[in-house]
Amino acid sequence: MRKGQYRFVAGFLLVPVALYLIFVIWPYIQTFGYSLTDWKGQSQTFSFVGLDNYEALFRDDIFMGAIWHNILFLVFIPVITILLALFFAFMLNAGGRGRAGGVSGVAGSKFYRVVYFFPQVLSLAILAVLFRAVYRSDGGGMLNGALVKLGLVDADRPVEWLNEPDFVLWALIVVVVWHGVGFYLVLFSAAMQSIPKDIYEAALIDGASRGQSFFRITLPLLWDSVQTAWVYLGIAAMDMFILVSTMTSGEFGGGPDHHSEVMATVMMRNFLYYGKSGYACAMGVIMLLLTLILSVVMLRATRRERIEF
Template sequence: MRHGKLAHAPSPMALRRYGFILSFLAAPLVLYAVFVVGPYIQAFQIALTNWKGISPNFDYIGFENFTKLFDDGAFWPAVRHHGLLLLVMPLATIAIALFFSFLLNVGGGQRNGRRTGVPGAAFYKIVFFFPQVLAVAIVGVLFQAILSPDKSGVLNSALGALGIDPVGWLINPDLALWTIIGVMVWQAVGFYVVLFSAGMSSIPQDVFEAAALDGAGRFTLFFKITLPLLWDTLQVGWVYLGIAAFDGFALVQVLSVDRGGPDNATTVLPLEIWRQAFTFSKYGYASAMGVALFFLTLTFAALTLRVTRRERIEF
């Protein structure tokens, strides 16, 4: 038995190798624990208190903050808005990004025996990616000018030239959230065009050439070949967009009327967290909302990865 234990003992070289690896991992793990895990734990702790954010004195009140969420008139509308964002924003963004990515990488037909994108594809990729260069606050200010409810707005000015009365894009409760979703999609599409283009460029040309020899058209080429081989990238994109749908703070803060209005028609949970903490000084209650948002996001990511999981296609 003693000889058996010695036979399975790690060699000095293996110990040195593991020590070398751990020496590189130690600093990042410590930084991650301090600056990421630590604040999460602290948020859970604050959520169990009535801390006002100013005085160092507070009392532990258990789950009272969480029970208040069920009767909060702003919390549930915000959750419903996130549900709409989760349904519309990822679908619209992925559909538009896939369409343009396919055109820019595969949809241009055969050239020198290879599938290519439409003419000027490299230039169009830069144009599509341009919104990613802009800060979110700048995008919000830009669309404030575009969506102004009177004739001074760029969009309403164009509609007025066609004889259409100005539309209250951001002041109409029935339109405001849809308008902000449209801005989110506009901002996000460019990144996913580049992401999906990178995924499509990794698909071997032999696959497309074989499909072309079999008489596959663009429709078949997209749905039967490109989409299945791009599934892993789509899965990642869907998760990222879902997480973005649980955010939306900056655009709602800048674009919405009265920060989440009109009549809470555009409010989202990050905005409610900000309001409870910095307007009403209810840091304990704001932390409870943050914990709820954390678990909603975590649940969405886990369910998405589970539902969209499929056998990996090797090529």
Template sequence: MRHKKYPFIVGFLIVPVALYVLLVIWPYVQTFGYSLTDWSGASQQMNFIGLRNYTSLFGDSVFVTALEHNLLLLIVLPLATILLALFFAFMLNVGGRGGTGGVKGVRGAGFYKVVFFFPQVLSVAILSVLFQGVYRTDQGGLLNGVLVKLGLEDPNKPLQWLADPNWGLWCVIGVLIWSGVGFYLVLFSAAMQAVPKDIYEAALLDGAGRGQTFFKITLPLLWETIQTAWVYLAIAAMDCFALVSTMTPGSYYGGGPDHHSEILATLLMRNFITYGKAGYACAMGVVIFFITLILSVISLRVTRREQIEF
């Protein structure tokens, strides 16, 4: 009976595994193969050039700049998003006034969760149009209009938010954080609601404050959820092509002004489609893949803790 289960398991797994290999693994293998050629992307003709594309990458100042911007995103985006989502989730679920009912969330917590989650239902195109209006370079833009009304900005010299080399990338990061906090707030809220209220009540009876309950109870019990969030946000930081290409100035897929908001994804697409350097672009894709993979493994290993059961 025991030996008969293996053909049964194989029969169920062979089709999905074959599809996964064909549709996911094989394109990765092909991309690595193309990265070793001078393929233009427009024809089947290509010549094997070995690792020349990879050696050219790190001599390319634009690629190095884009890599630095992605590393900045990898630090700022997960850290800011997770901290804000944790703070709001804790306040919504545990931040209400204690009373005879014990620990409870703030009044209207369900409504606030819907409001915070709302950006998740908006497509990238809508986000881009919305925030292009926020960052408009005249007084009709929300930010410039508010700053002018407060007397913090000269109406004749409004800030060029997306066209300013010092602000362009930070404006995009702000949109990414704004659109992502709501999702992770709901994720952390679901994890917090699974924690028995008795634990919080016992801590409060022992004299623990809100801050102590957060760091001593909430954070350790949510650690695995935070790990997962960090990995997903790291992937998002490496792949925010749509927002950067639609919001920032510059010819062919944004990245401007003068590559000050360039990221690896926009540079890859420009080389592949516009410049006809598909082999070079595939080398960038391989680098992105390994950076994402290595950082995900490292983050999971570094943040690994003993599982806490409750």
């Protein structure tokens, strides 16, 4: 009977595993193979060049700068998004005043959940179009218009948010954080609602403040959710292709003067515009390796004993 069960399960797994190998694993293998050649993309004739493409990558100042920009995104996007999402989730679930019914969220918490989650229903492409209007470099831009009205910016010299090297990365980070906070707020709220209210009430009776309740109760019990959010946000920070290619200047974005380049934009430009497909495949392999290493490091660094309640 057990042998028959194994055959039954193997029969159901055969087709999905085969499809996964063909459409997921095989393209990765092909990409690595092409990265060892001088493939031009359109031509089917190419030569084996070994590790020359990888050696050229580390001499490519634009690609190395793009890696640095991805690292900056990797540092700031997860930290800011998770901190804001945790704060808002805590306030919506346990930040209200003590009442006879026990611990509760702030007044209107259900409405706030909808407001915070709203950006998540919009695609990144739509957000890119909206924030291009927000960051417009004239008085018609929402941000510049508000600053002009407040007298903080001269109407004749508005801020070039997406064309200033010092501002462009921060402008992109704001968009990603604004888009992601609502989703992780809902994720953390769902995890907080599984925490018994009696724990919070006992802490309040013992004289614990809201801050102590958050750091001593909420955060330790939400650590698994925080760990998951950190990995997903880290992977998103290693991509950033849609926003950079849509919001910034240049072919596939990256402007001004490559100050907003990320690995994905450099790769696509080399693949589609410069005809360096083998070189671009090497970039793709480096992106894959960095993302895998990032995921493992984050999971290891944030691993801790699970707390039961």
